[in-house]
Amino acid sequence: MSNGRHLAPRPGFVLDVDRNSPPIVFHHGEGFKLEKLPTGRSRVIYPAEPLEGLPDPDGAIRHALLNPIGDSDPLPALLRPDMKLTIAFDDVSLPLPPMRRPDIRQRVIEAVLDIAAEAGVDDVHLIAALALHRRMTEDELRHAVGDRVYDAFAPKGLLYNHDAEDPDGMVVLGETPHGEAVQFNKRAAESDLVIYVNINLVAMDGGHKSTATGLTGYTSLRHNHNVHTMLNSTSFMDRDNSALHASNWRMGKVLRDAGVKIFQIETTVNNDTFGREGPLSMLQKREWEWSGRERASFLAMQQGLKVMPTNLKRKAFSTWLAPYEMTSVQAGEVEAVHEVTTANVYRQHLVPVEGQTDILTMGLPYICPYNVNSIMNPILVMCLGLGYFFNLYRGRPLVREGGVVIISHPTPWEFNPVHHPSYIDFFEEVLADTTDPGKIEKKYEKRFAEDEWYIHLYRNSYAYHGVHPFYMWYWGAHALSHVGRVIIVGGDTRAVRRLGFQPASTLADALEMAGDVVGPQPTITHLKNPPLLMADVT
Amino acid sequence: MATTPLTLRIARLRSTIGRLGFPWRAAPVPPGVEPPEPTRQLKAEYDTAWARRYPARVIRASLVETVMRFVMSVVASPSREGTDRLSTVDGPVIFVANHHSHADTPLLLTSIPEPWRHRVVVGAAADYFFATRLGSALAALLINAIPIERTKVGRRSANLAADLLDDGWSVLIFPEGGRSPDGWGQPFRGGAAYLGIRCNVPVVPVHIAGTDRILRKGHFLPSRSSTTVTFGDPLLATEGEHARGFASRLEAAVASLGDEAASDWWQARQRAHAGTSPGLTGPDIGAWRRVWALGDRGRKSRRRRVLWPEL
Numbered sequence: 001m002s003n004g005r006h007l008a009p010r011p012g013f014v015l016d017v018d019r020n021s022p023p024i025v026f027h028h029g030e031g032f033k034l035e036k037l038p039t040g041r042s043r044v045i046y047p048a049e050p051l052e053g054l055p056d057p058d059g060a061i062r063h064a065l066l067n068p069i070g071d072s073d074p075l076p077a078l079l080r081p082d083m084k085l086t087i088a089f090d091d092v093s094l095p096l097p098p099m100r101r102p103d104i105r106q107r108v109i110e111a112v113l114d115i116a117a118e119a120g121v122d123d124v125h126l127i128a129a130l131a132l133h134r135r136m137t138e139d140e141l142r143h144a145v146g147d148r149v150y151d152a153f154a155p156k157g158l159l160y161n162h163d164a165e166d167p168d169g170m171v172v173l174g175e176t177p178h179g180e181a182v183q184f185n186k187r188a189a190e191s192d193l194v195i196y197v198n199i200n201l202v203a204m205d206g207g208h209k210s211t212a213t214g215l216t217g218y219t220s221l222r223h224n225h226n227v228h229t230m231l232n233s234t235s236f237m238d239r240d241n242s243a244l245h246a247s248n249w250r251m252g253k254v255l256r257d258a259g260v261k262i263f264q265i266e267t268t269v270n271n272d273t274f275g276r277e278g279p280l281s282m283l284q285k286r287e288w289e290w291s292g293r294e295r296a297s298f299l300a301m302q303q304g305l306k307v308m309p310t311n312l313k314r315k316a317f318s319t320w321l322a323p324y325e326m327t328s329v330q331a332g333e334v335e336a337v338h339e340v341t342t343a344n345v346y347r348q349h350l351v352p353v354e355g356q357t358d359i360l361t362m363g364l365p366y367i368c369p370y371n372v373n374s375i376m377n378p379i380l381v382m383c384l385g386l387g388y389f390f391n392l393y394r395g396r397p398l399v400r401e402g403g404v405v406i407i408s409h410p411t412p413w414e415f416n417p418v419h420h421p422s423y424i425d426f427f428e429e430v431l432a433d434t435t436d437p438g439k440i441e442k443k444y445e446k447r448f449a450e451d452e453w454y455i456h457l458y459r460n461s462y463a464y465h466g467v468h469p470f471y472m473w474y475w476g477a478h479a480l481s482h483v484g485r486v487i488i489v490g491g492d493t494r495a496v497r498r499l500g501f502q503p504a505s506t507l508a509d510a511l512e513m514a515g516d517v518v519g520p521q522p523t524i525t526h527l528k529n530p531p532l533l534m535a536d537v538t
Numbered sequence: 539m540a541t542t543p544l545t546l547r548i549a550r551l552r553s554t555i556g557r558l559g560f561p562w563r564a565a566p567v568p569p570g571v572e573p574p575e576p577t578r579q580l581k582a583e584y585d586t587a588w589a590r591r592y593p594a595r596v597i598r599a600s601l602v603e604t605v606m607r608f609v610m611s612v613v614a615s616p617s618r619e620g621t622d623r624l625s626t627v628d629g630p631v632i633f634v635a636n637h638h639s640h641a642d643t644p645l646l647l648t649s650i651p652e653p654w655r656h657r658v659v660v661g662a663a664a665d666y667f668f669a670t671r672l673g674s675a676l677a678a679l680l681i682n683a684i685p686i687e688r689t690k691v692g693r694r695s696a697n698l699a700a701d702l703l704d705d706g707w708s709v710l711i712f713p714e715g716g717r718s719p720d721g722w723g724q725p726f727r728g729g730a731a732y733l734g735i736r737c738n739v740p741v742v743p744v745h746i747a748g749t750d751r752i753l754r755k756g757h758f759l760p761s762r763s764s765t766t767v768t769f770g771d772p773l774l775a776t777e778g779e780h781a782r783g784f785a786s787r788l789e790a791a792v793a794s795l796g797d798e799a800a801s802d803w804w805q806a807r808q809r810a811h812a813g814t815s816p817g818l819t820g821p822d823i824g825a826w827r828r829v830w831a832l833g834d835r836g837r838k839s840r841r842r843r844v845l846w847p848e849l
Contacts, residue, residue, distance in 0.1 A: 120812065149803065152805065
């Protein structure tokens with residue numbers, strides 16, 4: 001009954017661990033661990049239960065298109081037969097895990113195209129706004145936009161991946177007052193209207209970042225995907241305190257001044273990541289509310305995962321499609337839309353937390369934005385833990401300055417050579433030299449960013465851009481400068497040491513090692529994530 | 539002791555029954571009296587309730603999922619599109635489809651997604667499928683058919699369908715009223731639209747392409763061909779909409795789906811909004827020109843393949 005759809009979803013909360021508290025489920029890559037936290041000084045932050053989805057998502061989308069917010073006309077009034085229309089959409093990194101069909105992008109794009117068809121628009125391009133991410137495969141594109149849209153546009157070359165290294169496909173539109181060059185997809189720049197279709201999973205997504213990052217290239221990204229920006233983004237999940245977003249907003253203004261007209265459509269999803277029913281439903285329930293069936297299936301899953309080869313486990317988890325539901329949709333002028341979107345993201349994610357902690361523990365799942373249908377390599381482990389999870393706060397970081405972060409993840413010394421070729425060299429060459437983000441940026445970034453082979457693989461294969469592993473490392477720069485030590489539990493010892501972190505076999509060992517940094521009897525906070533939450537730390 | 543031969547025992551039994559007389563036996567018809575025709579509950583009167591009870595449902599479900607699905611995959615190689623459009627629908631619906639062939643029903647019964655597939659009744663012509671007791675029983679058992687009057691106006695069919703919708707059953711109706719006589723569709727009748735308005739349930743337009751090459755009207759042996767079943771967005775009657783107007787909207791929706799299957803979704807939407815979707819019923823021209831206008835969709839010539847010319 002606890003998660004019944006007819007009851008109002010309960011907000012997130014903080015559990016103070018005592019003698020009666022059960023062991024807590026930690027995500028551990030393609031597996032799970034049950035960990036007993038020390039009593040009396042530990043707490044667990046639980047996410048809110050999933051909000052109810054909109055009862056009529058298609059009706060809500062149409063309503064949003066016809067009733068835009070901010071300084072924007074309704075979509076039909078922006079369309080005319082002889083115009084150039086470009087529809088850009090979020091790439092495979094959203095949402096996580098991929099959602100069940102129909103994907104929200106499909107719903108929105110079909111609604112937009114239906115109105116465009118009514119207006120008689122002929123010249124339409126659809127672009128996956130992937131910046132320097134890997135290209136999406138046909139299957140991934142079909143999943144995102146649906147077969148109908150794919151079959152209508154892709155065979156004619158009208159639905160494609162953004163190519164930030166196409167010399168004829170990119171254009172520089174100007175510079176911000178801070179001297180940041182604004183490079184943009186040429187087709188989008190020359191269009192009479194750019195419609196951006198977004199899925200907001202976390203507060204970092206959306207706003208001007210959609211276009212000013214998604215449809216740009218290294219010329220622009222180097223101005224905000226750097227160590228300085230990351231150190232001044234506290235956190236990058238909190239737009240008002242994020243230098244990353246400030247830069248994107250400045251670039252958004254340059255785009256507007258250059259005449260690029262953007263109609264932004266943003267959507268938010270609930271955090272129904274593992275389903276209210278089904279084989280993984282226990283992962284989004286509080287441990288003491290598991291039914292007998294859920295306990296039995298968890299035990300069976302644990303035993304099964306123990307004997308399964310890693311590749312098979314990856315395959316099994318990658319088939320999981322989240323039953324996310326849309327909780328809001330808004331369209332119109334970028335900034336006005338994003339205000340509403342952020343409020344809806346916070347409505348689902350924010351959990352009030354009092355005070356910081358000495359030790360922050362986190363169990364990392366099998367997926368992050370950059371290993372969909374791929375391998376979570378050690379650099380991505382660092383990025384997910386110290387980049388994304390560490391930054392899931394508003395106010396102050398969950399862990400105090402000089403505190404310890406303990407991550408639970410197998411951290412295998414494994415890379416997908418097709419998706420992450422430059423990661424391999426980054427790990428072997430760069431991290432073997434130094435793990436200091438500032439030094440790495442100065443000494444190595446340019447060489448990797450301009451490497452012809454990486455550019456070739458980015459453009460023609462399915463590889464992340466050569467500079468991408470640097471950005472992953474910078475993503476954790478704020479955490480690296482903030483905490484005193486990072487310990488990884490259950491990881492490949494060599495890989496963990498290469499990252500500059502300390503390996504530990506068990507959580508108990510890790511807590512003992514952390515004691516050297518934070519002193520005896522430290523306070524411990526566990527971020528029970530996913531389903532996603534964001535700590536509102538006072 | 540000698541045993542009595544079997545034939546002798548049967549003869550004795552007959553003789554005993556013969557002596558019992560009425561009421562143990564039927565009374566003989568008096569000479570010169572014309573007995574009335576036995577009342578046979580057939581056509582629209584046929585009671586199909588037994589076919590919706592669990593034993594019949596289990597038999598039907600196993601036949602649909604094994605024999606029917608296998609035969610359809612071999613004969614029709616179906617491609618099923620647009621089932622995602624039903625993702626927001628909850629509860630019973632009315633499926634309306636164009637109708638070319640006897641293959642349409644099994645194709646749809648194996649294509650309609652869960653949870654509707656095994657809780658759908660098929661509106662079948664009472665005068666055709668329910669003309670004999672055996673035919674009625676087979677239609678009710680195999681495709682869960684209910685009799686629909688198409689030659690006269692009556693409330694019985696509509697009431698039965700409405701009751702079933704209220705009970706949570708979905709209904710599959712071919713609003714053209716029969717299979718296409720020439721490869722083109724026929725105008726939609728108002729029955730499905732009326733039912734949709736009366737029960738306030740969504741109506742799902744479905745377009746079937748390719749079954750006219752499998753078993754079109756007048757043919758008795760099926761040929762193999764690829765088919766496409768395209769499900770459309772569920773439609774609800776608008777406030778104050780009449781059955782005739784709703785039926786036209788349904789026909790246009792099915793026509794647009796046909797356009798989508800023949801070209802692509804974007805072109806179909808453009809033509810639908812411009813009002814230039816190719817109609818289901820074809821051009822209003824002479825018979826041979828209609829057949830001509832079918833193009834590739836028309837009847838294939840059945841010229842015998844001769845490997846070596848006859849000299």
